[in-house]
Amino acid sequence: MVSFDSFKPTDGAGPIYVQIVRHIKSEIAAGRTENGDELPSRRVLSALLGINPNTIQKAYRILEDEGIINSHAGAKSYVTVSPELMEALKAELAESELLSSVTALKKVGLTKAEAMELFEKLWERR
Amino acid sequence: MVSFDSFKPTDGAGPIYVQIVRHIKSEIAAGRTENGDELPSRRVLSALLGINPNTIQKAYRILEDEGIINSHAGAKSYVTVSPELMEALKAELAESELLSSVTALKKVGLTKAEAMELFEKLWERR
């Protein structure tokens, strides 16, 4: 079963349905979710997260259009990812996350050394 | 005059007025904009960026509330920042940018070494 333990929709981090899509992709990329894993039903997850079923459906629909999950009327939904897709997701998420930071930091005038020092410091911090 | 040469409102990067606020803070943090610099008028900037004057007004209003710019009815608007505020902005922007990346990358399961290697690679890329 795909986990939503550490997931809370955050204000100011874009639409909730996009956050759900990203979370599931992230779970797959991290290897915490494998091919064939079951997804929580729309109703169950909406109750768990305290949001509307339609918002969940919107997220699941996007994932199905991208071929990451599989849904059939009446039956449960499952994750359907190949190892190659998993690696691709990992690279896609990591690069898109870092690229925006790099461009922003360059714009502020930080040197590479300054940026990497700060990056390491933040990584160690918990 | 505060420059908007390298600024284009980007889809999927949040509200336009927030992007404008961040851009001006970024210009100040990078030292490309100093205390006393003039801002483009609402009408001029809206025409330049191809967006509505009200959207510019919303951004300028936020900056004024934060004490970063100064507006008086009828007169031009100017940047009003102390050296200390400039340093604070730089630290604030850099840390907030990197922190979200670090947490996202940790969630995907990257090690510190992998993350820093990717970070350096993206920094070199132009």
Add this chain to the structure above:
DNA sequence: CTAACTGTATTATATCAGTAGTACGGTTGT
């Protein structure tokens, strides 16, 4: 079989971001 669950679809409502148009009064250069 059938009851309980599943995915899917529809309609209505509320809020927010952004656009569009207009208006008013203050400042400034000539």
Add this chain to the structure above:
DNA sequence: ACAACCGTACTACTGATATAATACAGTTAG
């Protein structure tokens, strides 16, 4: 003084996001 700017304010409209309340048909376990 006066024209050309400026900041400010207001209303109305659109589209996207999210909620709410149903409804219907397919599946699956007891």
